[in-house]
Amino acid sequence: MQTLFEPADPQVAKELAEKVNRLADRCREKTGELPAFMEVCGSHTMALARTGVKLILKGHVRMISGPGCPVCVTDQKQIDAMIELAESEERIVCTFGDMMRVPGSKRSLLSAKTEGRDVRIVYSPLDAVRIAEENPDKEVVFLGVGFETTVPVLAAALQLANEKQVANFSMWTQAKLVQPVLRTLLSVKKVKINGFLLPGHVSIVLGAKAYQFLVDDYRMPGVISGFEPVEMLSAIYQLLQMTLEGRPAILNNYKSVVRTDGNEAARNMMFRYFEPADAAWRGMGIIPQSGLAIRREYSRFDAKKKFHIHVGQPKKTRCRCGDMICGLAAPDECILFGKACTPLHPVGPCMVSTEGSCAAHYAYLREEG
Amino acid sequence: MCVGVPAKVIKKKDYTALVDVMGTRMEVGILFVPEVQTGEYVIVHAGQGMSIVDRDFARASINEWEKMAHANVI
Numbered sequence: 466m467q468t469l470f471e472p473a474d475p476q477v478a479k480e481l482a483e484k485v486n487r488l489a490d491r492c493r494e495k496t497g498e499l500p501a502f503m504e505v506c507g508s509h510t511m512a513l514a515r516t517g518v519k520l521i522l523k524g525h526v527r528m529i530s531g532p533g534c535p536v537c538v539t540d541q542k543q544i545d546a547m548i549e550l551a552e553s554e555e556r557i558v559c560t561f562g563d564m565m566r567v568p569g570s571k572r573s574l575l576s577a578k579t580e581g582r583d584v585r586i587v588y589s590p591l592d593a594v595r596i597a598e599e600n601p602d603k604e605v606v607f608l609g610v611g612f613e614t615t616v617p618v619l620a621a622a623l624q625l626a627n628e629k630q631v632a633n634f635s636m637w638t639q640a641k642l643v644q645p646v647l648r649t650l651l652s653v654k655k656v657k658i659n660g661f662l663l664p665g666h667v668s669i670v671l672g673a674k675a676y677q678f679l680v681d682d683y684r685m686p687g688v689i690s691g692f693e694p695v696e697m698l699s700a701i702y703q704l705l706q707m708t709l710e711g712r713p714a715i716l717n718n719y720k721s722v723v724r725t726d727g728n729e730a731a732r733n734m735m736f737r738y739f740e741p742a743d744a745a746w747r748g749m750g751i752i753p754q755s756g757l758a759i760r761r762e763y764s765r766f767d768a769k770k771k772f773h774i775h776v777g778q779p780k781k782t783r784c785r786c787g788d789m790i791c792g793l794a795a796p797d798e799c800i801l802f803g804k805a806c807t808p809l810h811p812v813g814p815c816m817v818s819t820e821g822s823c824a825a826h827y828a829y830l831r832e833e834g
Numbered sequence: 835m836c837v838g839v840p841a842k843v844i845k846k847k848d849y850t851a852l853v854d855v856m857g858t859r860m861e862v863g864i865l866f867v868p869e870v871q872t873g874e875y876v877i878v879h880a881g882q883g884m885s886i887v888d889r890d891f892a893r894a895s896i897n898e899w900e901k902m903a904h905a906n907v908i
């Protein structure tokens with residue numbers, strides 16, 4: 466996404482990058498290790514690669530991709546179930562474009578569509594409600610994956626379907642929460658990082674104060690950032706300063722769109738229709754209370770309750786997306802990267818998603834060999 | 835996934851608004867930003883305005899980044 470008001474001086478990003486690298490080198494002298502920060506958000510992963518920031522910082526700061534792309538973190542079994550949903554001729558399956566090419570155990574939604582199933586890409590889940598109204602003889606299922614940014618919009622669609630009594634509409638959701646997965650990374654997976662580059666979009670809903678637990682419980686600094694080079698570089702600068710001074714805090718470097726309290730109207734809408742539930746994360750297993758499920762009062766709109774979809778345990782592949790989203794491996798450490806697994810023939814979601822770390826690495830950072 | 839795009843509000847209705855996204859006009863929901871005014875920018879995700887862009891903060895941030903860029907780092 467763009468900044469609305471570009472800084473007048475294009476030199477600023479360049480100078481900032483130099484400052485960042487110098488600060489980083491001081492950090493390294495002090496600790497003996499490259500400072501490492503995790504970008505939680507998939508859009509940051511892509512932006513860091515696309516704008517060249519990651520390359521400029523190479524050898525000075527290590528940026529590690531985190532669990533912030535909802536497509537990448539969706540459990541394989543859930544993907545299989547969503548594709549299975551599309552197998553019935555009685556149903557129209559609607560979803561965001563990102564889900565289409567994600568490989569299930571046997572095929573993707575895209576291949577189901579090519580074989581004649583009714584799978585449609587919509588821009589908003591509210592469009593899926595409209596499609597349901599226009600097709601009263603079909604069951605319309607919206608596949609909703611997403612974090613706190615997207616869930617309020619899913620809730621808005623449930624509200625619309627409820628108000629209009631659209632009985633042939635339902636949702637198969639894989640809604641995830643940011644806080645529990647960050648806790649899991651820090652306490653269970655014990656990822657070694659010095660701080661977090663915090664997501665710009667999720668924070669619109671959550672607000673800056675939602676991350677205070679990082680400081681209180683883990684002494685981890687975090688900076689909320691936008692997606693332009695200056696925004697990311699200045700956030701990394703602030704992270705380095707805090708690392709050097711040993712004074713962690715949560716800073717908001719995206720004040721123009723993220724408020725301290727977030728968006729309360731969006732959070733209220735989210736919790737009116739959803740409630741916390743255990744959720745399965747790719748490569749991480751079940752994390753208690755890390756997801757959101759449709760509230761029981763609205764279970765008539767819950768595709769998981771409405772349709773009885775059973776899929777087997779997916780076969781293990783050598784895809785390392787699970788390690789990727791925990792920051793435990795880099796894309797080129799996967800033996801399939803760039804060989805068996807490319808954007809044209811993706812093996813795992815990290816290569817499919819527009820925000821996946823493997824896709825970003827393949828497009829912008831791969832060493833020609 | 836949540837590619838937030840900035841959109842300028844052209845005309846406000848009850849629960850929606852006509853916006854301009856880089857020259858393209860479209861309708862977006864304003865359920866979560868009901869207080870938005872014509873002429874303001876909103877960040878849109880999946881068809882809903884999620885946040886009103888605060889221009890004063892945007893300018894203040896730019897000043898801050900410039901200061902950082904010119905800071906002395908030894």
Ligand code: SF4
Nearest residue numbers: 506507533667835836
């Ligand atoms: S869901 Fe939104 S906040 Fe999360 S990774 Fe995607 S773009 Fe970033």
Ligand code: SF4
Nearest residue numbers: 784785799806813823
């Ligand atoms: S390169 Fe492909 S197979 Fe390897 S982790 Fe990434 S998506 Fe999975």
